[in-house]
Amino acid sequence: MFFVIERWESVALRPAQLGPEYLSSVEALLRQQVEGKCLQSVGYVVCVIRVLQNLPGRIQDSTGLVVVAAKYQAIVFKPFKEEVFVSRASLPPTYTFQEEDAMPSFSDGSLALRTGGEIRLKLLGVRFEASQIFAVATTNADYLGPIEPRDGTAA
Structure with missing residues (x-):
């Protein structure tokens, strides 16, 4: 069965991705990170519909990457027994x-x-x-x- 879900995911950006294309970089990395993946709790992520919210990024001490928590909507496929x-x-x-x-x-x-x-x-x-x-x-x-x-x- 197909579902639309809302879920939070963390995305790590390089400093070069923090310019004017910041929001599109977050969305592109989020899509790359979750689309086509099978997640135990929700099933197979078919596609990300849209990014709903981005929290302010936090710099990782050891890597210098900026970690942004993003809330998104996605279409997922999860088959059930007897379906x-x-x-x-x-x-x-x-x-x-x-x-x-x-x-x-x-x-x-x-x-x-x-x-x-x-x-x-x-x-x-x-x-x-x-x-x-x-x-x-x-x-x-x-x-x-x-x-x-x-x-x-x-x-």
Whole structure:
């Protein structure tokens, strides 16, 4: 599921970044620091929407960097156990590999899983690590599986 969150993050600026472009430097470093990262407490940060507030910076004694606390809004993706969503990768156990097709696929005779195809699946478990999300899912339930027929027309 996707969420909009508000969160504080510290950003370290070099003295050269303290000029007229100070605010844009804070935003650029914040985006670089958090976008595309998987955070245990909030999930995968898709993008920073905007920076809401910057506290005055404080100089670090040992490095000379200016540390600024910035409050920002971001869109995050966090899957939950039992959540049903549309994905592009899964393999139902009843499907067999069809290598004779022009584009190899997995098929049960009436529906096929192809590269770029869409399926509906149910998450059974989710695990977060430093920079990745791992999930176990199934298509073995009612209304789950490929959502387009084998001939490629819309269902």
